Amino acid sequence: METTYKTAKNKSSAFRKILGWALLLLLLLGGGYIYYRYYFVFGEGVKSGYLNYAVKKGNLFKTYEGKLIQEGFGSAKVGTGISSNEFEFSIESDSIFNLLEVNSGKYFDLHYKEYHGVLPWRGNTRYVVDQVVNMK
Numbered sequence: 001m002e003t004t005y006k007t008a009k010n011k012s013s014a015f016r017k018i019l020g021w022a023l024l025l026l027l028l029l030g031g032g033y034i035y036y037r038y039y040f041v042f043g044e045g046v047k048s049g050y051l052n053y054a055v056k057k058g059n060l061f062k063t064y065e066g067k068l069i070q071e072g073f074g075s076a077k078v079g080t081g082i083s084s085n086e087f088e089f090s091i092e093s094d095s096i097f098n099l100l101e102v103n104s105g106k107y108f109d110l111h112y113k114e115y116h117g118v119l120p121w122r123g124n125t126r127y128v129v130d131q132v133v134n135m136k
Helices: 002-039 094-102
Strands: 041-057 063-074 083-091 107-115 127-135
Touching: 041 083, 041 094, 063 094, 083 094, 094 127
Parallel strands: 083 127
Antiparallel strands: 041 063, 041 107, 063 083, 107 127
C-alpha cells in the first residue's frame, strides 16, 4: 500500500514539474511576442515634407498625431488617379509636438521609428517621430 502511495506521489510531483516548466515556457514565449510586436524597433529613418497638421487627439489616451505631405506624386489606390504622398505619424513628446504645432506648413525633416504594432498610449500609427532633424 505504501509503494502505491509513493508512486502516485512521484507521478504527481513529475506532473507538477512538467506543468511548471510548460507555464514558464508559455510566459517567456508570450513576453517575447509582445516585445517583438510592440516594443522592437523594426525600422528607423528620416522623412521630409511639408507639415500638414499636428494635433492632440484620442478618446481614452490623448496622443499627438501629425501628417507630412511629401514632394512628388503617387497613387493612393488603383484607379483613383494622382494624389500626393502622405506620411501619417505619431509624436513621441510634448516638446516635439509644440515645435511642430507652431510651425505648421513649413518643410521638415523628421526622424522616426517604425514598430510592428500600435499601442494606444503611444499613438494611432506604427510610425513614431522622436526627433526633428531640420526645419526650413
